[in-house]
Amino acid sequence: MGAGGAVLIIVVGAVLLLLVVVALVLLGAAAAVRLSGKNAKPLAWTGVGLLAVPVLFVATLVAWAQLVRDPDTIELDLREPIRLSSLPEDNEDFPGIRDYDSDHIDLVLPDGERFRAEVDGVLVWSEGGYVTRVTFDRRARKDGEAAALCRAWEKELGGAGSVEVDTGYSDHGRVRGELVAASAP
Structure with missing residues (x-):
């Protein structure tokens, strides 16, 4: 793998990590809003949606790797x-x-x-x-x-x-x- 590939992996990893952090902050904010008695659903769904992006990305990457590998x-x-x-x-x-x-x-x-x-x-x-x-x-x-x-x-x-x-x-x-x-x- 060249230097460009390593940089790409670092950038994609940083973006996925940022999405996870933002999603967790939103879920934490949704929990705080819910405790105050207000409607926390928009924050919670946004947090869950953001958290789903890295999870789906990793699952797709694993499935793709299994499909393209040569078992022989x-x-x-x-x-x-x-x-x-x-x-x-x-x-x-x-x-x-x-x-x-x-x-x-x-x-x-x-x-x-x-x-x-x-x-x-x-x-x-x-x-x-x-x-x-x-x-x-x-x-x-x-x-x-x-x-x-x-x-x-x-x-x-x-x-x-x-x-x-x-x-x-x-x-x-x-x-x-x-x-x-x-x-x-």
């Missing part, structure tokens, strides 16, 4: 140790291995760079409750794709991982990548 993406930050228990359970067949039928992978590499790729599956390996390595693969869908994909992944991973091509897999081959996770504490 495995996201891992390999800069620090990852507890296996923090990952979703999905087809755990063997102790120490989680097999995900994910369509995408989004990794933060040890050097802080991001690696995003369309994949056919992800294996997360663990020992002692911590992730030790991550392997992922993609079947080539057309001639020449495996070699091109291998070069692209090697370039994007830099020295952080290894990439290999299995030309005998399927009609057009398969590319497999592997990354080692940060050591457990």
